[in-house]
Amino acid sequence: MAKSLGVTRQTIISIENGRYTASLPLAYKIAKYFEKQIEEVFVFDEETK
């Protein structure tokens, strides 16, 4: 998955653990990979800075 998205495995792990917030283009790529809408994959948390 990481390879097809053009990022390292560590980046995917960090996004999964909530330690890194993906950029909008990467979020699009991830949603496209799962054939879902962005809001189905990512939940916007207003308290997250």
Added chain:
Amino acid sequence: MEDFKRRVKRRVRMLEGALVVLLLVMIAVGELSGRGVLLDSRQISQLAGTASRILFFGSVIWVIFRIVKNKKLLKNKDLLLDQKIEENDERLCHIWNLSGGVAIDVLLFIMIATTFFLAFVSMPAFYTAFFLLAATVLLKLGLYWFYSRRS
């Protein structure tokens, strides 16, 4: 992928140029020390001698290592793809930017060159440059470690 391959080829040429420059520097320092323009090895402190050798030969080894690594990438498509992914990875770029980015990398390059040359010019100036270099390296490594743990 072809774009990245061209970039790696250009990088190899630049590194080969850097290696030639380093060898010219070695010859120039040897010549100028012999003529008394620069301090020779008997006039510089032990720390200055050791630090200048580590900086110079460390740079030579680093450049050779990078040339070999980049040439290996050009021969292997899988390694080239992995390298491309690593260099373009947005999280790694983010951490690199937070830990000073291009500004601190250029500063490090300037400080390494300055510290090396000052070892053959003036001991007080060398000690100042050496401790500033050490502080910059520690700051860069510390920030990189801190932000890579956080993201």
